[in-house]
Amino acid sequence: MNKLPLQASGKVNKTALNLAGIESDDSLVVEPGTATEKALCEIFGTVLRRRHLSIHQNFFDAGGHSLTALELIYRINEAFGVEFRLSDLFAFPSVFRLSQKLEPKFEAPNPLFERSDLQDHKR
Numbered sequence: 001m002n003k004l005p006l007q008a009s010g011k012v013n014k015t016a017l018n019l020a021g022i023e024s025d026d027s028l029v030v031e032p033g034t035a036t037e038k039a040l041c042e043i044f045g046t047v048l049r050r051r052h053l054s055i056h057q058n059f060f061d062a063g064g065h066s067l068t069a070l071e072l073i074y075r076i077n078e079a080f081g082v083e084f085r086l087s088d089l090f091a092f093p094s095v096f097r098l099s100q101k102l103e104p105k106f107e108a109p110n111p112l113f114e115r116s117d118l119q120d121h122k123r
Helices: 015-020 035-047 065-078 086-091 095-107 115-122
Strands: none
Touching: 035 065, 035 095, 065 086
16 A cells, blocks of 8 residues: 545545555554443444544544534533533543543532533643
């Protein structure tokens, strides 16, 4: 293969790579270990229409874009009762990073997820 197959969007066509016998980065899947990671993997997988997603996979590298990001944020907010915003997805783009931010909130006596807590990465 002389050059990588591309999709119309300019991203690497991973399906074509797999058909050519070339493994993509997605072949190394780290499974979820906590309940939060499992729930987030299910949400990420549903939105991205993928069955196997590593907890370290970046949402945007896995095929996410602006419209799927909005769907992801809606589903996270509904599932966890939080106020996650689009800007937060750039700071916490993987299941692992997001679960690290969410899990301490739910260990506290009052599991409210404050917007200011999500935005502390900007300060």
